[in-house]
Amino acid sequence: MSETSFVPSWQYYRRKFVGATMLALCYLSAVIAIVPLVLIFFYTIDRGVSYLNLDFFIQMPKPVGETGGGMANAIVGTLVLVATGSAIGLPIGILTGIYLAEFGNNKFAYFVRFMTDVLSGVPSIVAGVVAYGLVVVPMKHFSALAGGVAMAILMIPTVTRTTEEMIRLVPHSYREAALALGIPQWKTTMQIVVRTAFRGIITGILLSIARIAGETAPLLFTALGNRFWSTSLNQPIGSLTVFIYDYAKAPFEDWNNQAWTAALVLIILMSGLSLAVRAVTRSKYVQR
């Protein structure tokens, strides 16, 4: 038995060192990624919370020069826009998702899937320009409807792909069992498969609503914005996001503060929806 034990060469130390350094950098990047989130959340809460009171939700915006007031019309406006967008976008997205999941093993479906993914990368401002051409120009004026159309374009890809994914998660035996009972395929799909995947589909809907409720760019020249009460689809309508934009640029401190409050409301809404999605996706069939 020789006494020579393992003597590590300098390469051994080098690779140990490089490895440790790179891993440390990976840990560091995880921290770096979280820093902006913490900063933005913290700052928005800090600035926004002092103006967060009942007035903000139930009062109308005050005329220029007067302080106080709220954004009741903008909150309702955002709801109207989201509802309009959903009314147009959800049926299209959900039915396309059903098609892709249930009949989607052909070249055409692969192409649709690809186009949907590409559509999800189209800038939101471009959707606004398209809605301008499709709705504002023929109507000859800005309207909530035009804003809704822009939002529908933006929500379709998310709804389509999550609907498809969620329906695909439904075990095949469910379909077989239903078909074996003689239930027609369309009823199997609608009443058994879609119902089983329902929670997941709701997730997709919530995610897409979260996405469009925070959009500003497509609304600037479709829904335009409105300082007065309006729920008409035929008229320009205010929204939280456009209000933030206008109030952030304004030279009045009171308006800047209200912009922060609106941002806080928006962030709470988003995080709330994300948490809701988390809760929903913890269910039995929808494991990510």
Add this chain to the structure above:
Amino acid sequence: MQESAFSLTQDMTSPKHNLGDVLFKYTTMIFAVIVMSLILLMGFEMYEDSKPAIMKFGWGFLTGTTWDPVREAYGALPFIFGTVVSSAIALVIALPPSIGVAIFLSELAPPWMERPLSFLIELLAGIPSIVYGLWGIFVLVPWIRTSVEPVLSGTLGFLPIFRGAPYGFGMLAAGLILAVMVLPIVASISRDVLKSVPQTQREASLGVGATRWQSIRLILNDAKSGILGATLLGLGRAMGETMAVTMVIGNRPTVSYSLFDPGYTMASVIANEFTEATSDMYISALIEIALLLFVMTIIVNMLARLLVWSVTRSKR
């Protein structure tokens, strides 16, 4: 029960195709056709609306540097420059930490840490652009003006990109805010790509005595086209990003080497000037910029999807 018995008899009369099934299939298919043709419709719509500008300026629109609505002279180069440069800065800054986070989430983090961190990254991706912009105006821009730009021009001022007066608002601010916005996208898609690399690769490399990092390098090598795809998706997002950039870039249509100088991007000129555009030619020129942006992002996104798909689908 009643219903299913009924459909059973129906099925027996036409064993292969139930009328409802056929209707159902083709109804859903029509919607799939609508979604597929939406992109074409959007392109066509913008092409039609921008025809006056396309006819009048031709290819010169892409290289023209003058943007003067009063004299009806429209050139898109400053905006194309602004979009490309701000997105490039964003990627240069965001790429290393994004990949670091992806490696951390996919290879290093224990499960109890991975889920909450993934959730936080998703939250970051979900913050509306306008909130980033608000934060940019009131926090990031003053910080850049007082802390970042003086330091950069003091130490690296010999480079032309770090010269000029520290305004705060400018290309650097736009690049930084875009970096923050792009990071979660690149990170989460890269994580998915890394996770799709087969477990046997890790076992094999660790089994022959590789260090953790050497093993990760092999995995990165397997996943590189997917990570490139994720990067391109981030690029597409950065190019189309509107509100946050509009609020911090300074909005001046110039081509300047200095990152401290204000700039303008394609998306932000549309956002800023569309409602103020008075003449038809002005509107038409803005829509042509939208069309250009649309084509650019679509090309980037198509490449990105193909690359991501090539990794995450083929290996299953």
